[in-house]
Amino acid sequence: MFKKIAVIGAGIMGHGIAEIVALNGYVVFLCDVSEEILQEATKKIVWSLRKMAEKGKLSEEDLTSTLNRIKTTTSLAEAVKDSELIIEAVPESLELKRELFSKIDRMARPEAILGTNTSSLPISEIAAVTSRPDKVLGIHFFNPPVIMPLVEIVCGDKTSRQTLDSILNFVKTLGKQVVVCKKDVPGFIVNRILEALIQEAAWMVHRGEASILEVDSAVKYRAKLPMGLFELSDYVGIDILYSAGKAIQDRDKGVIVSPLFEEYYKNGWYGRKSGKGFYAYSGGLWERPKIPPELADNVDLKEIFASAVNAAAWLLRNDVVEKEDLDKAVILGLNFPEGILRMADRWGIDVIVQVLRTKQLKYGEYYNPDPLLENMVANNKLGVKTHRGFYEYTQ
Numbered sequence: 150m151f152k153k154i155a156v157i158g159a160g161i162m163g164h165g166i167a168e169i170v171a172l173n174g175y176v177v178f179l180c181d182v183s184e185e186i187l188q189e190a191t192k193k194i195v196w197s198l199r200k201m202a203e204k205g206k207l208s209e210e211d212l213t214s215t216l217n218r219i220k221t222t223t224s225l226a227e228a229v230k231d232s233e234l235i236i237e238a239v240p241e242s243l244e245l246k247r248e249l250f251s252k253i254d255r256m257a258r259p260e261a262i263l264g265t266n267t268s269s270l271p272i273s274e275i276a277a278v279t280s281r282p283d284k285v286l287g288i289h290f291f292n293p294p295v296i297m298p299l300v301e302i303v304c305g306d307k308t309s310r311q312t313l314d315s316i317l318n319f320v321k322t323l324g325k326q327v328v329v330c331k332k333d334v335p336g337f338i339v340n341r342i343l344e345a346l347i348q349e350a351a352w353m354v355h356r357g358e359a360s361i362l363e364v365d366s367a368v369k370y371r372a373k374l375p376m377g378l379f380e381l382s383d384y385v386g387i388d389i390l391y392s393a394g395k396a397i398q399d400r401d402k403g404v405i406v407s408p409l410f411e412e413y414y415k416n417g418w419y420g421r422k423s424g425k426g427f428y429a430y431s432g433g434l435w436e437r438p439k440i441p442p443e444l445a446d447n448v449d450l451k452e453i454f455a456s457a458v459n460a461a462a463w464l465l466r467n468d469v470v471e472k473e474d475l476d477k478a479v480i481l482g483l484n485f486p487e488g489i490l491r492m493a494d495r496w497g498i499d500v501i502v503q504v505l506r507t508k509q510l511k512y513g514e515y516y517n518p519d520p521l522l523e524n525m526v527a528n529n530k531l532g533v534k535t536h537r538g539f540y541e542y543t544q
């Protein structure tokens with residue numbers, strides 16, 4: 150197993166990845182371009198470990214030893230040299246990641262595995278700039294990495310079985326569960342669904358069909374997701390979701406980024422980290438916006454979720470993931486109370502297709518129902534009401 154691990158990029162994801170890795174006994178070199186960024190990252194790690202200690206989940210001794218295992222540095226060479234695994238978590242730019250991987254490849258040991266935490270960019274194109282594409286893969290954590298139970302693993306065209314097996318074993322040692330995305334498709338599993346969901350909510354607000362508070366109230370109190378979609382966008386970072394959405398849009402139009410996101414992104418209203426996003430923040434490390442429960446009935450959940458069901462159907466039809474793993478991915482990666490395919494079965498596949506057709510007539514071909522959904526309707530696989538949908542149901 151690995152003894153030394155490097156995490157490159159100490160932002161929202163990078164610091165959390167370094168923390169969970171160190172918590173599980175590994176020595177981690179956390180690297181970024183300035184001391185200020187590293188100090189900020191350390192402050193967040195200390196806050197998070199203290200929270201766990203306060204709740205009795207971590208002893209003072211373990212807190213100290215975890216912190217001692219995290220070494221910060223602005224020298225990429227120092228971080229990478231002697232590391233057996235290098236996890237990159239820099240901003241979502243293919244150019245930036247390719248440049249970095251080319252450098253890391255020259256500095257790292259020949260046997261080192263290089264992982265990227267990208268949520269949407271092509272693994273094979275990142276691997277192609279290295280001399281070891283067989284040792285490159287996607288290791289996608291979810292925010293906050295220390296709490297969220299899932300890691301999504303994505304192989305590139307040339308990732309070897311040996312590399313995949315080492316990383317599957319490694320992820321297990323972090324106490325996380327894994328879903329393997331079988332194809333290097335834009336957005337992989339979780340982000341393809343999440344982006345379809347969040348962008349649809351933002352399109353609805355842009356079109357005047359619902360307000361931010363109405364969407365968040367319905368999603369939180371009726372669909373029972375842990376956060377409203379705009380609350381989650383602020384939490385993850387509007388800049389991050391914007392770039393990931395654009396990356397999917399540019400590659401295969403699996404999502405179309407809404408003008409609302411474009412506006413917030415261009416204005417630098419990134420969410421919690423910039424003090425303003427869809428909600429306002431005062432700078433605390435754990436702040437939740439107030440979402441009034443009484444607005445929960447003002448919007449139909451199927452209007453918000455239909456595009457995400459369509460994205461899920463696309464993933465199944467293209468053999469990117471099995472249905473059980475797809476539902477596991479949203480339950481463990483996004484803390485959904487149930488799988489999105491189960492939700493669709495409950496709502497009725499014919500009802501989802503009808504919602505998509507209505508949107509298609511008004512807003513165009515992005516809303517074309519996936520052929521998988523059309524076939525299900527043609528074959529009376531309508532979900533719970535006909536006892537057959539994505540799953541089988543007994544009387």
Ligand code: CAA
Nearest residue numbers: 197200201268291292293295296375376385435482483484
């Ligand atoms: N470390 C330690 N403790 C933390 C923490 C951290 N990083 N973050 C939050 N906490 C603590 C809070 O301080 C709070 O403690 P207190 O009770 O003492 O105040 C507690 O955890 C959270 O309690 P809450 O009741 O306020 O919150 P919750 O029950 O809603 O759980 C959550 C928090 C797990 C984050 C939950 O809201 C959730 O699952 N949200 C959705 C997260 C999600 O979908 N993540 C994936 C996003 S997509 C992504 O990351 C991929 C990508 O590439 C874009």
